[in-house]
Amino acid sequence: MNQNPAPKPAIGHNAVPKMTARDVNVFYGQKQAIKNVSIDISAEHVTAFIGPSGCGKSTFLRCLNRMNDTVDGARVEGRIELDGEDVYASNMDVVQLRARVGMVFQKPNPFPKSIYENVAYGPRLHGLARSKADMDEIVESALKRAGLWDEAKDRLGESGTAMSGGQQQRLCIARAIAVDPEVILMDEPCSALDPIATARIEELIDELRGRYAIVIVTHNMQQAARVSQKTAFFHLGTLVEYDDTSSIFTNPKATRTKDYITGRYG
Amino acid sequence: MAEFAAHTVKSFDEDIAQLRAVITRMGGLCETQIAESVDALMSRNSEAAQTIIENDKRLDALEAEAEALAVRIIALRAPLADDLREIVAALKIAGVLERIGDYAKNIAKRSAVVAQSQPVAPAVIIPEMARVVVEIIRDTLDAFVDRDPVKAVALLQRDQQVDEYYNSLFRALLTFMMENPHYITPSTHLLFVAKNLERIGDHATSVAEMVYYSVTGQRPAERPKNDFTSTVYSPE
Numbered sequence: 001m002n003q004n005p006a007p008k009p010a011i012g013h014n015a016v017p018k019m020t021a022r023d024v025n026v027f028y029g030q031k032q033a034i035k036n037v038s039i040d041i042s043a044e045h046v047t048a049f050i051g052p053s054g055c056g057k058s059t060f061l062r063c064l065n066r067m068n069d070t071v072d073g074a075r076v077e078g079r080i081e082l083d084g085e086d087v088y089a090s091n092m093d094v095v096q097l098r099a100r101v102g103m104v105f106q107k108p109n110p111f112p113k114s115i116y117e118n119v120a121y122g123p124r125l126h127g128l129a130r131s132k133a134d135m136d137e138i139v140e141s142a143l144k145r146a147g148l149w150d151e152a153k154d155r156l157g158e159s160g161t162a163m164s165g166g167q168q169q170r171l172c173i174a175r176a177i178a179v180d181p182e183v184i185l186m187d188e189p190c191s192a193l194d195p196i197a198t199a200r201i202e203e204l205i206d207e208l209r210g211r212y213a214i215v216i217v218t219h220n221m222q223q224a225a226r227v228s229q230k231t232a233f234f235h236l237g238t239l240v241e242y243d244d245t246s247s248i249f250t251n252p253k254a255t256r257t258k259d260y261i262t263g264r265y266g
Numbered sequence: 267m268a269e270f271a272a273h274t275v276k277s278f279d280e281d282i283a284q285l286r287a288v289i290t291r292m293g294g295l296c297e298t299q300i301a302e303s304v305d306a307l308m309s310r311n312s313e314a315a316q317t318i319i320e321n322d323k324r325l326d327a328l329e330a331e332a333e334a335l336a337v338r339i340i341a342l343r344a345p346l347a348d349d350l351r352e353i354v355a356a357l358k359i360a361g362v363l364e365r366i367g368d369y370a371k372n373i374a375k376r377s378a379v380v381a382q383s384q385p386v387a388p389a390v391i392i393p394e395m396a397r398v399v400v401e402i403i404r405d406t407l408d409a410f411v412d413r414d415p416v417k418a419v420a421l422l423q424r425d426q427q428v429d430e431y432y433n434s435l436f437r438a439l440l441t442f443m444m445e446n447p448h449y450i451t452p453s454t455h456l457l458f459v460a461k462n463l464e465r466i467g468d469h470a471t472s473v474a475e476m477v478y479y480s481v482t483g484q485r486p487a488e489r490p491k492n493d494f495t496s497t498v499y500s501p502e
Contacts, residue, residue, distance in 0.1 A: 222344050249346050251483030261346045263278065264271040 018183060018213040019064060019101075024078035026059055026068065032055030033059045035237040043213040046205060048228035048245065050218060052265060055234040057217050061185050064215065065101035066094055082183070099126055099185075101177035106188040108168030110175070115152050116120035118160040118171055119143060122179040123134020138178055145211075146174035147204050172205065177212075184208070186216040190223065202227050212252070221261055225249045233257045282349070285356050286411060288332045292363040293407035295325055297400045299370035302468065304396040307377035309461065311344070318342035318374035325367035332360035345406050348481070352413075358412065362469050362476075366403070369469075370463040376455040383452040388438035392435045392456065395431040395463050398424070402470045409474060415481045421474040422486060427450040428467035434493045464493060 017040035025036035034056045041047055041064075049057040059068065068074040080087040087097060090159060099122065110118050120129075122256045129135035139156070143149040148170045152163075160171050169189060176184055186205075190198040205214060205227045218224050224231055224245065232250040233241045233256070241248065241257045252258045259265050269373060273279050301316055306314040336357040345353050380386075402424050409417040436457065442452045478486045 222347060225346070231371050250350060258347045259271060262349045263273045263275060263343075265274065 020081045022079045023089040027075045029073040037239045045229040046214045047230045048224035050235035055238040057234040100180040102181035103184045116156040119178045142174040142178035146170045183213040285335045290329045296366045303370045303373040310381035315377045322371040329360045329364040342423040351480045355476040382450045394498045406474045416477040418474045425467045425471040432464040
């Protein structure tokens with residue numbers, strides 16, 4: 001897939017967190033969806049958010065690049081920082097923020113444009129390419145890193161929506177990568193994919209680890225266990241437990257975590 | 267101890283209950299095999315010894331059953347946390363119990379040779395030693411079924427008693443052999459019988475450690491070892 005994967009930094013190496021959240025509360029109108037969540041997101045790990053439906057994990061994920069700004073009645077309190085910068089500062093350029101903190105959604109959502117244009121869209125918007133040759137290089141490199149180049153190189157002019165579901169999702173990842181983000185947020189990126197396509201995305205996540213801080217929301221416990229090094233368990237809007245993935249899945253500290261991951265919840 | 271809410275998928279609980287039942291049956295069968303092999307040895311009953319050797323096949327079959335169940339649960343349920351630890355522990359415990367059964371079978375085999383010679387006096391310690399070993403196995407399996415880490419960790423001390431019996435029997439048999447060289451054959455077999463019981467005690471204790479880990483997720487502290495016979499030169 002990837003020709004030259006970046007060397008992966010050692011796990012457990014204590015670096016300054018890429019993103020930090022402190023005492024974050026989120027409200028949808030009167031309803032409080034997130035209660036006092038504080039968490040550090042490391043640049044070198046894949047962090048998984050798990051928890052039952054409605055626990056707030058997607059809401060919290062969407063706070064990290066201000067996707068909740070577009071939701072009517074949503075209100076975010078507390079402080080979220082990207083490299084020490086306040087994400088919710090009034091002078092923060094939200095378009096720029098979302099380039100630095102990219103997002104991949106549950107359902108693959110390529111633009112109804114060519115494969116090439118899907119990947120070129122972001123870099124063009126942000127003026128990252130000075131020439132056609134520059135852009136070609138960016139598109140090729142993003143498609144390579146997303147493990148899609150071999151399948152896409154002979155059909156760059158075809159519509160992105162004509163690809164298979166798994167290819168579309170990798171195209172969306174290539175689109176996110178093309179603007180050279182620092183953080184990639186993935187909201188159940190495999191739930192609409194078959195097991196083979198899922199395996200390819202998981203492999204891709206593993207290859208991208210270390211190059212980008214990756215946060216993945218998943219309902220698939222085994223997937224969280226496979227792809228992440230840190231796992232956060234959310235329940236009823238609170239962060240119940242946040243620990244090394246191996247600890248969470250073999251020896252969770254909180255009874256609520258244990259009941260959830262062993263299928264005793266509710 | 268943690269409370270155990272039922273799984274949302276009830277058949278998962280049934281699968282685990284079935285696995286626990288197989289392990290319990292293996293434990294019960296081990297107790298019987300050890301007690302009866304020592305009875306056969308002491309009472310010089312070769313017929314009983316033959317039955318014990320035959321019965322070991324049942325333990326082998328139960329181990330295979332436990333393994334198949336555990337593999338099935340892992341494949342179908344993808345267990346995590348305490349479920350995962352318990353199923354891995356059950357798989358290992360089944361293997362250990364099968365091994366314990368082999369030791370009992372070996373005692374039964376040796377009883378045929380021992381029966382052909384005059385009684386060896388120090389052998390009177392063996393039934394007492396066997397009684398303690400059987401007790402440890404029973405309590406270990408109770409700790410497994412009750413998921414009781416306190417009981418499991420308490421058992422780690424009990425093996426010292428078995429080691430002490432073994433030490434004294436070892437010395438007694440060595441002395442006996444020096445004084446009665448024509449009793450060396452039955453004495454050597456009895457030494458192996460004692461060694462078998464000592465090994466069973468160690469295995470049972472390792473099962474208690476597995477139970478402790480399975481319930482708590484922590485390893486118990488290093489346990490004391492009191493078998494010093496490997497350094498004995500002559501029975502002073």
